[in-house]
Amino acid sequence: MAPPDANLHPVATGRAAETVSQHQNPQDLTFYSAWFCPFSQRVWIVLEEKGIPYQYKEVNPYKKEEHFLQINPRGLAPAVEYRGKAIYESLVLLEFLEDAYPSYKPNLLPSDPSDRAHQRIWIDHIAKAVVPVSMRLTMTQPNEQEKLETARNELYEALRKLQNEIKGTCFAGERFTLVDAVIVPWVLRDYVSAEHRAFKREDVGDGWAEYAKAIETRDSVCRTMSVSERDKAKVIYNRYLGGDAQSEAAKAIKAGRPIP
Numbered sequence: 175m176a177p178p179d180a181n182l183h184p185v186a187t188g189r190a191a192e193t194v195s196q197h198q199n200p201q202d203l204t205f206y207s208a209w210f211c212p213f214s215q216r217v218w219i220v221l222e223e224k225g226i227p228y229q230y231k232e233v234n235p236y237k238k239e240e241h242f243l244q245i246n247p248r249g250l251a252p253a254v255e256y257r258g259k260a261i262y263e264s265l266v267l268l269e270f271l272e273d274a275y276p277s278y279k280p281n282l283l284p285s286d287p288s289d290r291a292h293q294r295i296w297i298d299h300i301a302k303a304v305v306p307v308s309m310r311l312t313m314t315q316p317n318e319q320e321k322l323e324t325a326r327n328e329l330y331e332a333l334r335k336l337q338n339e340i341k342g343t344c345f346a347g348e349r350f351t352l353v354d355a356v357i358v359p360w361v362l363r364d365y366v367s368a369e370h371r372a373f374k375r376e377d378v379g380d381g382w383a384e385y386a387k388a389i390e391t392r393d394s395v396c397r398t399m400s401v402s403e404r405d406k407a408k409v410i411y412n413r414y415l416g417g418d419a420q421s422e423a424a425k426a427i428k429a430g431r432p433i434p
């Protein structure tokens with residue numbers, strides 16, 4: 175089977191390409207990102223939100239090039255090199271940015287320890303419930319009616335649980351938080367299941383569509399989104415929709431394992 179990078183567009187486009195071009199100079203932090211990758215986008219949004227200086231380097235994680243494997247032995251985007259040290263895993267990276275750049279505002283986690291813990295619980299929910307079931311929905315084939323309905327209902331339920339915790343236009347009120355940064359890349363891509371798997375934002379419940387709109391139109395989010403993402407990313411999503419995606423996450427979903 176051809177690797178998933180066979181026809182993959184190599185670089186970001188539109189607004190995201192402008193952002194890339196503004197971040198070409200060497201800095202303490204080098205950000206290795208894949209323009210189409212929702213996990214990379216989490217980190218990119220936070221870099222932009224906080225105005226942290228960074229150098230953007232595009233990688234195709236499907237190619238597993240030696241230099242990238244030395245930075246992230248798991249071979250997954252995103253990754254960061256910070257003053258010569260390698261760091262990876264999107265959720266670890268988000269916490270790292272909060273810790274390593276305390277003077278860069280806004281803070282995206284609250285200062286109160288219980289409030290911080292509360293946000294981490296919902297980040298964990300997104301990672302363990304929302305993301306895997308949303309991938310499973312996309313990968314379930316239209317002729318598997320029962321499985322499709324189960325996956326769609328499980329996604330609604332996972333999103334509804336999150337929705338019940340939302341306090342304003344953003345997760346915790348009016349201020350953007352790490353929870354919003356963690357979910358928004360999947361909100362931006364829910365058109366795939368809307369177009370092919372009958373997902374409807376309105377069916378999540380009252381307020382979800384409004385929340386989705388508010389976070390997906392935020393400036394830091396738009397600055398990291400390729401305008402022609404839908405067109406250029408089709409080659410990737412078609413593999414998921416066709417059930418033959420070969421990413422590590424897709425293999426895990428198929429095998430019923432947690433995604434890496």
Ligand code: GSH
Nearest residue numbers: 211213235250251263264421422434
């Ligand atoms: N748990 C990782 C994180 O949160 O950073 C997941 C990262 C991930 O799966 N990235 C995808 C990747 O690198 C791109 S969106 N895929 C390459 C592969 O599966 O071989």
